[in-house]
Amino acid sequence: MSAVRHVMSVTVRDRPGVLVRIASLFARRGFNIESLSVAQSEEPGISRTTFVVTGEDATLEQVQKQLQKLIDVIKVIDHSQAKSIDRELMLIKVAVQSPEARVEIRQIAQDFRARIVDVARHALVFEVTGDEGKMNAFIEQMRDFGIIELIRTGRVALPRGESDAQRLPSVRSRAA
Amino acid sequence: MNGAEALLKALERQGVDLVFGHPGGAILPVYDALYDSPIKHVLVRHEQAGAHAADAYYRASGRVGVCFATSGPGATNLVTGLATAQMDSSAVVAVTGNVASSLIGTDAFQEADVYGITGPVTKHNYLIKNVEDIPRVVAEAFHIAATGRPGPVLIDVPKDIQQAEFRGSFEVEIDLPGYRPTVVGHARQVRKAAEAIRAAERPVMMVGGGGQVASEEVLAFARKTGIPVITTLMGIGAFPAGERQALGMPGMHGTVTANRAITHCDLILGAGLRFDDRVTGKISRFAPNATVVHIDIDPAEISKLVKAHVPVVGDLRDVLPRLGEELEPLAIDAWWEQIEAWKGMYPERYKKDKPLVSQEVIQLLREASGGDVVVTTEVGQHQMFAARLFPTTRPRSFITSGGLGTMGFGLPAAVGAAFARHDETVVCVAGDGSVQMNIQELATVYKHQLPIVIAILNNGVLGMVRQWQEMFSAERYSEIYLADSNPDFAKLAEAYGIESYNIFDRETARELVPQALARKKPVLLNFFVYEAEKVFPMIPAGAGVDEMMLGDQEPDEVTADGPEVTA
Numbered sequence: 061m062s063a064v065r066h067v068m069s070v071t072v073r074d075r076p077g078v079l080v081r082i083a084s085l086f087a088r089r090g091f092n093i094e095s096l097s098v099a100q101s102e103e104p105g106i107s108r109t110t111f112v113v114t115g116e117d118a119t120l121e122q123v124q125k126q127l128q129k130l131i132d133v134i135k136v137i138d139h140s141q142a143k144s145i146d147r148e149l150m151l152i153k154v155a156v157q158s159p160e161a162r163v164e165i166r167q168i169a170q171d172f173r174a175r176i177v178d179v180a181r182h183a184l185v186f187e188v189t190g191d192e193g194k195m196n197a198f199i200e201q202m203r204d205f206g207i208i209e210l211i212r213t214g215r216v217a218l219p220r221g222e223s224d225a226q227r228l229p230s231v232r233s234r235a236a
Numbered sequence: 237m238n239g240a241e242a243l244l245k246a247l248e249r250q251g252v253d254l255v256f257g258h259p260g261g262a263i264l265p266v267y268d269a270l271y272d273s274p275i276k277h278v279l280v281r282h283e284q285a286g287a288h289a290a291d292a293y294y295r296a297s298g299r300v301g302v303c304f305a306t307s308g309p310g311a312t313n314l315v316t317g318l319a320t321a322q323m324d325s326s327a328v329v330a331v332t333g334n335v336a337s338s339l340i341g342t343d344a345f346q347e348a349d350v351y352g353i354t355g356p357v358t359k360h361n362y363l364i365k366n367v368e369d370i371p372r373v374v375a376e377a378f379h380i381a382a383t384g385r386p387g388p389v390l391i392d393v394p395k396d397i398q399q400a401e402f403r404g405s406f407e408v409e410i411d412l413p414g415y416r417p418t419v420v421g422h423a424r425q426v427r428k429a430a431e432a433i434r435a436a437e438r439p440v441m442m443v444g445g446g447g448q449v450a451s452e453e454v455l456a457f458a459r460k461t462g463i464p465v466i467t468t469l470m471g472i473g474a475f476p477a478g479e480r481q482a483l484g485m486p487g488m489h490g491t492v493t494a495n496r497a498i499t500h501c502d503l504i505l506g507a508g509l510r511f512d513d514r515v516t517g518k519i520s521r522f523a524p525n526a527t528v529v530h531i532d533i534d535p536a537e538i539s540k541l542v543k544a545h546v547p548v549v550g551d552l553r554d555v556l557p558r559l560g561e562e563l564e565p566l567a568i569d570a571w572w573e574q575i576e577a578w579k580g581m582y583p584e585r586y587k588k589d590k591p592l593v594s595q596e597v598i599q600l601l602r603e604a605s606g607g608d609v610v611v612t613t614e615v616g617q618h619q620m621f622a623a624r625l626f627p628t629t630r631p632r633s634f635i636t637s638g639g640l641g642t643m644g645f646g647l648p649a650a651v652g653a654a655f656a657r658h659d660e661t662v663v664c665v666a667g668d669g670s671v672q673m674n675i676q677e678l679a680t681v682y683k684h685q686l687p688i689v690i691a692i693l694n695n696g697v698l699g700m701v702r703q704w705q706e707m708f709s710a711e712r713y714s715e716i717y718l719a720d721s722n723p724d725f726a727k728l729a730e731a732y733g734i735e736s737y738n739i740f741d742r743e744t745a746r747e748l749v750p751q752a753l754a755r756k757k758p759v760l761l762n763f764f765v766y767e768a769e770k771v772f773p774m775i776p777a778g779a780g781v782d783e784m785m786l787g788d789q790e791p792d793e794v795t796a797d798g799p800e801v802t803a
């Protein structure tokens with residue numbers, strides 16, 4: 061058995077403690093959380109979270125069912141099963157050691173459609189969005205120049221096309 | 237009206253008329269309101285006992301059990317009780333006081349993160365932040381506790397919320413978009429299940445704790461189809477013990493017949509059970525030839541441990557009648573012949589050359605009561621003997637900590653059961669170790685003069701641990717000896733005002749058991765039983781259901797493998 065990576069969207073009610081419950085479920089089944097993003101959905105009071113987790117494939121379905129059982133969890137989607145798009149945002153501060161380097165860095169950034177969001181004498185901060193591959197490629201390119209620090213949001217994901225697998229009717233009407 | 241009064245009113249509206257609890261500083265406003273409330277309060281002497289009593293109250297009656305505790309130590313004392321209820325799917329609503337909202341998170345006196353601590357041992361929990369939320373939270377708590385797969389729900393109420401002026405409404409809407417248990421089984425799955433059962437030559441039905449609410453449906457289904465029925469520890473009474481179709485309990489200390497049937501069957505119809513490891517033994521050796529049809533209201537239980545070929549998510553009360561309708565009586569005579577042969581070959585047996593042994597005490601209790609009592613148990617050898625020799629014929633009448641195996645459950649459970657089933661006698665089958673874990677409840681038993689017969693099978697040891705040490709640790713008995721420092725239980729009970737007897741031989745036992753059962757008031761019987769008795773059959777941990785050690789269940793003339801299966 062091997063550890064496999066999964067991108068999972070968990071739609072939750074905005075209640076204190078719900079993330080703790082989700083996190084402890086993953087932990088109990090030996091899943092490691094690589095990244096986690098949480099924010100409001102289109103429906104007030106409801107948040108979408110995206111977890112990137114690694115763990116045994118065999119226990120994933122169990123974990124999914126256990127998550128679904130939590131009272132404040134409304135929906136669970138495993139994006140490895142569904143056709144989905146996912147994106148991530150990164151802020152990365154790169155050292156600028158010479159005027160030549162500055163030109164070269166900016167050139168590469170352009171190729172990656174990375175935006176400059178801060179300029180200093182010896183550093184540039186870029187904002188990069190895209191999928192994980194793009195993030196990693198950009199990081200690789202910047203390594204030679206010197207990465208001062210970087211932060212990533214973790215992935216967010218949504219099913220493709222017209223699928224409304226994640227759509228939420230209003231909370232009140234569902235309770236009726 | 238303040239928050240505390242609103243809380244009690246909300247409980248009343250849920251039909252609550254009885255609460256088990258223990259007061260303290262952070263729940264004082266609730267206790268003050270209780271002073272004028274029609275709700276009756278039973279003062280337990282330890283919060284754990286309050287939780288167990290509430291749990292057993294549900295199990296014995298089907299009505300949600302309620303318990304109160306104060307903040308900090310009061311609330312942490314509930315944890316074992318909540319975990320016990322959670323593991324055995326018992327509907328409990330626990331209310332805890334907490335320090336004032338402004339003090340939460342400051343390590344205030346008697347503050348504990350009760351919301352955080354109890355999350356993993358409850359079906360759901362709440363920390364009330366706004367006094368107007370009380371009615372909705374109480375309504376949701378009862379709804380969550382009692383529907384779907386039942387379980388405990390905790391409501392933590394800070395003291396300032398209890399004291400705050402309440403101006404809200406009691407007409408509340410439950411607002412739980414993430415909680416919609418599937419009750420009605422999918423028609424296609426029911427049909428598939430029927431097809432599989434029809435095709436089987438050697439089917440067995442296994443009924444678990446879920447069957448306690450569906451005993452009529454279980455009985456009707458079994459009667460119509462003629463299928464053999466195994467009841468797990470949690471399922472005892474969901475199908476009447478002693479019926480021809482009943483094969484008894486499966487698993488680690490199950491009957492030979494039930495375990496043989498599991499090994500040789502070609503279909504298992506699992507109904508309201510979760511295939512616990514004490515039932516399955518080593519999974520790869522569990523029912524190796526069987527198609528598994530699994531009906532459960534909790535989809536997370538299906539294919540968790542035993543792969544279900546035909547899963548049916550739904551309430552047994554919905555699914556079983558529909559499944560029964562699709563089926564004719566099963567033509568399984570050859571299979572029944574085989575099962576009867578096993579039954580005949582492996583009757584319950586035990587040594588009679590000792591002055592008194594556990595099994596005969598339990599059999600005496602069963603005979604004297606006609607099986608028509610509520611039984612609660614502690615945890616250990618006596619529990620397994622009770623499950624095999626004192627299974628009840630009615631549902632909700634055998635109350636034991638199955639999933640968590642909580643020593644200290646039985647005595648407070650007897651209190652809860654006695655309140656749930658007013659005019660019935662409750663027998664608490666206890667061990668000398670376990671009973672000491674909540675012995676203080678003798679006070680509650682005495683105070684309310686509950687018709688409880690506490691039968692201590694006093695073997696002077698932590699018997700179940702001793703058994704494992706004898707069998708698997710080369711008789712290296714480590715810290716299991718109690719006899720040198722056990723109290724004189726009869727004297728102890730007497731100190732609490734409870735009638736009690738020390739019993740050393742079978743003649744006295746025969747005389748006193750029927751008398752005690754007829755008393756309709758508390759009696760403690762302290763039976764001194766043979767110390768080295770072991771529970772057989774036994775499947776060693778990690779072994780397969782087919783690898784039973786028979787011990788004193790060994791038939792005289794037959795090999796351990798039993799006869800060839802002819803079906």
Ligand SMILES: Cc1ncc(C[n+]2csc(CCOP(=O)(O)OP(=O)(O)O)c2C)c(N)n1
Nearest residue numbers: 616617618641643667668669670698699700
């Ligand atoms: C709270 C708790 N602690 C420890 C155990 C482990 N345990 C299981 S059975 C047992 C022995 C129980 O002894 P007793 O109540 O005398 O029953 P007997 O087995 O002798 O019938 C122990 C210690 C447990 N189940 N629960």
Ligand SMILES: [Mg+2]
Nearest residue numbers: 667668697699
């Ligand atoms: Mg003992």
